[in-house]
Amino acid sequence: xxxxxxxxxxxxxxxxxxxxxxxxxxxxxxxxxxxxxxxxxxxxxxxxxxxxxxxxxxxxxxxxxxxxxxxxxxxxxxxxxxxxxxxxxxxxxxxxxxxxxxxxxxxxxxxxxxxxxxxxxxxxxxxxxxxxxxxxxxxxxxxxxxxxxxxxxxxxxxxxxxxxxxxxxxxxxxxxxxxxxxxxxxxxxxxxxxxxxxxxxxxxxxxxxxxxxxxxxxxxxxxxxxxxxxxxxxxxxxxxxxxxxxxxxxxxxxxxxxxxxxxxxxxxxxxxxxxxxxxxxxxxxxxxxxxxxxxxxxxxxxxxxxxxxxxxxxxxxxxxxxxxxxxxxxxxxxxxxxxxxxxxxxxxxxxxxxxxxxxxxxxxxxxxxxxxxxxxxxxxxxxxxxxxxxxxxxxxxxxxxxxxxxxxxxxxxxxxxxxxxxxxxxxxxxxxxxxxxxxxxxxxxxxxxxxxxxxxxxxxxxxxxxxxxxxxxxxxxxxxxxxxxxxxxxxxxxxxxxxxxxxxxxxxxxxxxxxxxxxxxxxxxxxxxxxxxxxxxxxxxxxxxxxxxxxxxxxxxxxxxxxxxxxxxxxxxxxxxxxxxxxxxxxxxxxxxxxxxxxxxxxxxxxxxxxxxxxxxxxxxxxxxxxxxxxxxxxxxxx
RNA sequence: GCCCACGUAGCUCAGUCGGUAGAGCAUUUGCAUGGUAAGCAAAAGGUCACCAGUUCGAUUCUGGUCGUGGGCUCCA
Numbered sequence: 001x002x003x004x005x006x007x008x009x010x011x012x013x014x015x016x017x018x019x020x021x022x023x024x025x026x027x028x029x030x031x032x033x034x035x036x037x038x039x040x041x042x043x044x045x046x047x048x049x050x051x052x053x054x055x056x057x058x059x060x061x062x063x064x065x066x067x068x069x070x071x072x073x074x075x076x077x078x079x080x081x082x083x084x085x086x087x088x089x090x091x092x093x094x095x096x097x098x099x100x101x102x103x104x105x106x107x108x109x110x111x112x113x114x115x116x117x118x119x120x121x122x123x124x125x126x127x128x129x130x131x132x133x134x135x136x137x138x139x140x141x142x143x144x145x146x147x148x149x150x151x152x153x154x155x156x157x158x159x160x161x162x163x164x165x166x167x168x169x170x171x172x173x174x175x176x177x178x179x180x181x182x183x184x185x186x187x188x189x190x191x192x193x194x195x196x197x198x199x200x201x202x203x204x205x206x207x208x209x210x211x212x213x214x215x216x217x218x219x220x221x222x223x224x225x226x227x228x229x230x231x232x233x234x235x236x237x238x239x240x241x242x243x244x245x246x247x248x249x250x251x252x253x254x255x256x257x258x259x260x261x262x263x264x265x266x267x268x269x270x271x272x273x274x275x276x277x278x279x280x281x282x283x284x285x286x287x288x289x290x291x292x293x294x295x296x297x298x299x300x301x302x303x304x305x306x307x308x309x310x311x312x313x314x315x316x317x318x319x320x321x322x323x324x325x326x327x328x329x330x331x332x333x334x335x336x337x338x339x340x341x342x343x344x345x346x347x348x349x350x351x352x353x354x355x356x357x358x359x360x361x362x363x364x365x366x367x368x369x370x371x372x373x374x375x376x377x378x379x380x381x382x383x384x385x386x387x388x389x390x391x392x393x394x395x396x397x398x399x400x401x402x403x404x405x406x407x408x409x410x411x412x413x414x415x416x417x418x419x420x421x422x423x424x425x426x427x428x429x430x431x432x433x434x435x436x437x438x439x440x441x442x443x444x445x446x447x448x449x450x451x452x453x454x455x456x457x458x459x460x461x462x463x464x465x466x467x468x469x470x471x472x473x474x475x476x477x478x479x480x481x482x483x484x485x486x487x488x489x490x491x492x493x494x495x496x497x498x499x500x501x502x503x504x505x506x507x508x509x510x511x512x513x514x515x516x517x518x519x520x521x522x523x524x525x526x527x528x529x530x531x532x533x534x535x536x537x538x539x540x541x542x543x544x545x546x547x548x549x550x551x552x553x554x555x556x557x558x559x560x561x562x563x564x565x566x567x568x569x570x571x572x573x574x575x576x577x578x579x580x581x582x583x584x585x586x587x588x589x590x591x592x593x594x595x596x597x598x599x600x601x602x603x604x605x606x607x608x609x610x611x612x613x614x615x616x617x618x619x620x621x622x623x624x625x626x627x628x629x630x631x632x633x634x635x636x637x638x639x
Numbered sequence: 640g641c642c643c644a645c646g647u648a649g650c651u652c653a654g655u656c657g658g659u660a661g662a663g664c665a666u667u668u669g670c671a672u673g674g675u676a677a678g679c680a681a682a683a684g685g686u687c688a689c690c691a692g693u694u695c696g697a698u699u700c701u702g703g704u705c706g707u708g709g710g711c712u713c714c715a
Contacts, residue, residue: 095715096715097714097715098715099713099714099715100713101713102713106710114642114643115643116643116644117643117644158715159715162714162715163715165714165715166715171715172715173715181715182715183715184715200709201643201709201710202642202643202644202709202710203642203643203709203710203711204641204642204643204709204710204711205642205710205711206641206642206711208714209711209712209713209714210711211640211641211711215641215642215643215711216642216711217642217643218642218710218711220709220710246708250650251650259688259705259706259707260705260706263706263707369640369641370640370706371640371641371642371710371711372711373707374708548675550672550673550674550675551672551673551674552672553672578671578672579673579677579678580671580672580673580677580678581673581674581675582673582674582675582676582677582678583673583676583677583678584675585675585676585677586675586676586677587676587677588676589675589676590676596675598674598675600673600674601674602674610674610675612675617675617676618675619674619675
């Protein structure tokens with residue numbers, strides 16, 4: 001029986017392939033008219049994975065299409081293409097590594113010339129030439145020593161270093177025209193299909209990511225099988241720019257940072273502070289409802305405390321230098337936990353007192369390298385929506401479930417529905433009894449399962465002091481952000497010798513769970529801004545309705561409506577400036593207010609309002625009563 | 640911290656191949672009292688990030704400092 005089978009491709013063409021072939025989809029468009037060239041490339045042996053057998057030898061077979069891996073192969077080939085172009089233009093270039101990444105590819109290059117943006121255009125042009133040359137991409141296997149000889153001959157020092165780290169045996173090279181690169185593959189068959197490429201940026205990157213090594217030049221790029229898909233991606237990048245919380249933060253007058261006072265420190269303007277206050281009040285209310293108590297603790301603590309907690313040992317590089325008070329060193333807090341533990345220790349706890357759920361909007365300060373600071377997303381001073389749960393072994397399962405449920409509810413209420421849960425387990429060199437780790441990990445797993453989420457494993461990804469669940473939430477344009485963390489701590493209870501008295505009258509070590517649901521208020525607000533592109537749901541929006549008068553005669557009426565709304569605990573803003581109505585509407589709309597209300601002669605006479613909802617071009621006139629009812633439905637009932 | 644780019648009015652930006660700068664918006668003041676995305680006019684506003692150097696002369700060139708932006712795990 002032949003080892004070849006015929007398959008019908010999504011474009012209806014028929015091809016013969018070896019049994020067990022996996023077809024990679026470079027387009028993400030399986031079933032929607034996949035390009036012949038894209039498939040032909042890997043069928044002919046280059047990107048063949050025999051691990052997925054085809055289940056029958058009939059003429060028409062079901063073939064595995066792997067879009068993720070397909071994209072990966074495609075981008076990796078694009079990376080080789082770029083390297084070839086760079087080598088042609090800059091013969092002294094030495095290549096380090098050039099993988100595909102989540103969103104495209106890069107190559108790290110060592111060369112004399114510092115690349116400038118114009119060089120990217122030139123490299124792109126050269127890449128197009130190579131595409132037009134339609135070079136076959138061929139796999140060559142050889143012994144490691146032959147490969148070493150080859151790369152020594154062409155003086156590719158980084159490849160030599162990589163080869164030296166590989167085990168004895170055969171390695172593979174991929175050759176296209178005059179260019180060959182050490183690579184495991186697979187690759188596409190011909191440069192021909194890599195025609196829609198775009199180089200995006202130049203950056204510095206250390207050889208092997210180690211800051212002690214030489215800094216190389218990294219070129220980032222992206223590639224698609226057709227121009228349309230590339231354009232779509234470029235539009236996505238535009239959208240990302242438009243939603244940038246730093247830009248919107250300025251436009252909506254939410255916050256600022258001040259270089260002269262210090263980077264990574266956030267100043268909340270009235271609008272931003274309003275927004276933050278809305279979130280915090282809601283957060284507190286919901287915490288009380290969900291069985292938490294709320295604490296306030298200081299911002300500094302004596303060195304002694306941080307020695308006990310161990311932070312001066314394992315966290316010092318993130319802490320600010322101490323200040324001396326009465327010949328004692330005090331440190332500004334990078335975490336709230338030790339303070340909560342001090343409160344725990346002010347009294348003896350019986351198992352009957354547990355669980356204790358203590359929450360605090362705790363402002364902490366951590367040193368971050370200047371280069372990593374980024375708007376609200378990475379700052380040096382921030383407020384965690386922190387809580388610590390102290391409980392007995394019998395309680396942890398329910399407690400963890402409850403935290404996860406609360407968190408998921410919170411995300412849903414805030415408008416985030418696509419959430420993934422990662423279970424990070426015991427790493428090397430951890431502290432705490434193995435049995436406690438087991439119990440804790442099991443409770444975390446059960447919690448994820450009971451929330452009907454898939455358990456994404458992050459093996460060995462836990463902190464040295466305990467396993468955790470991280471929640472990643474997807475925003476409106478598909479980006480994932482790590483937000484909630486639910487974290488066991490086997491370190492602090494030991495270090496502080498925490499205990500409770502059990503039913504047996506003996507001392508027992510409580511379980512301690514550290515959790516932050518939003519993560520930090522700063523970071524969360526940054527993501528909230530980008531998620532909604534500044535168009536916050538009305539219950540969150542700092543200003544919910546902007547009230548505009550047509551002429552001076554309506555000022556009194558507008559102010560009356562304002563007090564009505566304030567009585568309803570709404571957040572109106574009155575704009576009675578002596579400007580044209582059109583001007584004020586334009587400004588109100590650009591401020592993304594959920595409701596723009598205009599009051600003229602007619603409205604005053606009829607006790608009505610002309611309302612323009614955000615996103616709608618036309619206004620609707622309604623009686624005030626009706627409008628208040630609408631607000632009640634849209635705002636009051638949601639918070 | 641490191642690599643690259645950038646730093647001009649409150650904001651967004653133009654400009655000066657070396658002769659101390661300009662627009663729009665915002666602001667202020669007049670006029671205009673206007674019905675759903677910018678009414679008209681005038682004024683005011685800058686040590687061209689900071690510090691050195693070269694030069695008769697530096698916002699422009701050179702070096703440094705500070706700051707901002709893109710990056711710095713993702714293994715050939």
